[in-house]
Amino acid sequence: MWPGGQDPLPADPVIPEAAVAELLAPEVGVEPVGLIDPAVGRMNLALDGWFAGSELRAAETILRAPRKFGAWTVDMGDAGLHIGSLSAHADVGNVVDLNGARSGSIYQTLNLNPGTPYRIRFLMSGNWRTNPLKPRSLSVLVGLQKFTFTMTKPANWAPNQMGWEEKVIDFIPQKAVVGLRFSSESPAMADGAAICQVSVLTKRPQPGPLDSIPVPLPADLADYVVDRDAAVVLGKALFWDAQVGSDGRTACASCHWNAGADIRPVNDLYPGAPGSAFGHQTSAGPALAAAAVQNFRGANQLLSSEDFPFHRVQNPTEPASVDGNPVTRDTMEVAGSEGVLNRRYTRHNPGSAWDEGEDTPDAVAQVDGVAVRQATGRNAPTSVNAIFFDRTFWDGRARRYFNGVNPLGELDPTARVLQSNPDGTMSPVKILIDNASLASQASGPPSSSVEMAWSGRSFAELGRKLLGLRPLAQQQVAEDDSVLGLYRDSCGRGLNQDTAGYAALIRRAFQPKWWNGQKLTADGYTHMEANFSLYWGLAIMMYESTLVSNDVPYDRYAKGDQTALSAAAKEGLRIFMNEGRCINCHHGPEFAGATVSSIRGVLYEPDGHGVTLMPMAIGIAFYDEGFYNIGVRPTPEDIGVGATVPGLGPLSYSRREQLGENIDPLNVVTPDRRVAVDGAFKTPTLRNVELTGAYMHNGGMKSLTEVVQFYTRGADFRKTNIQNLDPDVHGISQLQGNPESIAVVVEFLKHLTDERVRLQKAPFDHQELVLVNGHSTTTMPRATDNLVVLSATGAQGGKPLQTFEQVLENGLDLFPISNPRPVAPAAPTPDPVAASPAAVEPVAVEPAAAAPVAPEPAVIGPVEPGVAEPVAAVAPAAP
Known part of the structure; x- marks a missing residue:
């Protein structure tokens, strides 16, 4: 019995020893049997319990005291490390013979919580x-407690048929530091007791409330930001400003407007493979890409409920290998986000939100030869609570270190920003700002030729453009906006140029050495223009650091309010923690993986355990903490964190360890060790997940019910992905054929929604934003944007946000706008310090026409797709 009552750790099923070849048997309809993780709903505190963390590779090595191997120390006698000469259970890890050449003892030190129940689980056999x-015989010494076990030779024992027996010890430590020692009790023999797969288990604690951990920010932030409040003002303005896009209509918020995500249902399909941000890197890439385009339904599609899930089986709660449960639909398409036209940047006109460019032929983003907006190759994850991640983007390419220039952080040795000198000149300097992944992430989309910009537009060009425009000039700002209300322009649109122009905010927010240079760069940019990527990244990070949803019903429950969760939600939480194994990946108060606290602790130590050794669905391997291959799509379609940046190396921490970098001081990954990172993606937060569909990195599921059904049946592509597959996606037998249990898990997930997020209240209030929701016409001479308005909300919020499933059924509940009459925006007076040194003739301005009858009519933006001239929607003239 578990100390204190009923044993919460049911006996693990007995799994027959099987060869790897059998696990990968290709017979149709035969699902391979994988290792069931013994730590279901529990944490394993033993380091290298599979005896894999050693540089030794011989089939048998005698280790003589004193000798370290991996996390273990031989402190007495001899022990033998066997790699293949004695077969570990299910071929996971290696075997230690505690006698070796004579009776021996191995130990490691554990850091435990006094008074907390623990269980030691290991497998025992012998070398006969x-x-x-x-x-x-062997003894296990835990602190001062000793346990002895004896085993006789099984009748059919052989080195490859060890007859392993599970041994379990339950104990409660009295001290925080406890020694764990395995010793032979069979002296005077060369071969003795053998052990493998050692675990020290404790129940995974239920996550605490989110406000129990601090928001991670750079320790050296003051070296860059002098006024944090001003940085937040700047960041919110930049995040929501539609003038940022080359089309004058696309803001960061265009893909992160609904609880930080995007639920637009039109023109967001991407053909699919290859989805790696750096191009496909497997031999199957070209063939997959051709197949994706060939089977693509086409651009400007309106998605409906019937389109989901993208991978469908006849019975969604049973594995596809079950007889009579065939796959009835499959597509490698991705439900991403609608971006911009495919155009090449040529120049910017001062005073205009529209960038000049030239059309670029696009075989995918077109309908009957008419160019339409592109779609992204992955689904947009939420920006709410994103501050807690160690790395961002699905593939982790936005690094924890911000280099001031782009998402690649320490991977880019050429990244430099400019620091001023006393004589007014500027010098390039290299910076790496830790705990700044969101700054790295923010620096990517403004230069993306799919998401926000015509291809080839530099950050300095964006800086030149925005420094000459009034912030948010085309958008309504609520009078009681929790951040921007004090700076609202008297006309109701945008911010006051004198008190909150972009140049003025930069001067207030940042240390002068990062903007006060008096010379021009060799390319003719001012200091402020040249360093715009630095301000952009840090300011948006500061704004997003306020988007913390720490008042969900679960938070109140974790603080002791037992009424905060319904009875169904409590049962869903129990399943989440136990048979569902959800907690193994979505852990901590963030309900996420790859977070700063899970990798470096709540004190954000510079070193951490970003690399982890664990049993996979087959065998054992190193992987990147918080990044998992769960079999949503075949690994070759998108290798995720397994990708390599051309010329700069792998994204994966594990693969960089193999190259000699010391990213994780607790793990040494030698070149011959197995790394399982291909097809692995960052575990997203489950907070507000009710509002952030479509789900998974490919957006292939429309509802939380479909998500839980997926985990219930197990990985959809188990055989294809077996080499990199996470062990926790082998299905949840207790939920199969049990829609009531699936429903209570969904009910629990809905209790992770913050009502402030749903109602768009502070700090989640926002400016007005005109969204492009596909094209209303795609006939020559041009495709016409279908425009809808997300109204501004103030601190008190607005109407509830929709879920993606509701949008598929009922459409977007946003105000539609008819085709506008073309006019050009008025050019504000450029800030004298930030103005571009190059003089360009301003674009002529036409007067605004009368507004249509609509609540709070909006200025729509300066561009109609496919037209080189600036255009704008009809809107009331500014007072």
């Missing part, structure tokens, strides 16, 4: 190549 008639 000699002395076959003698039993083998």
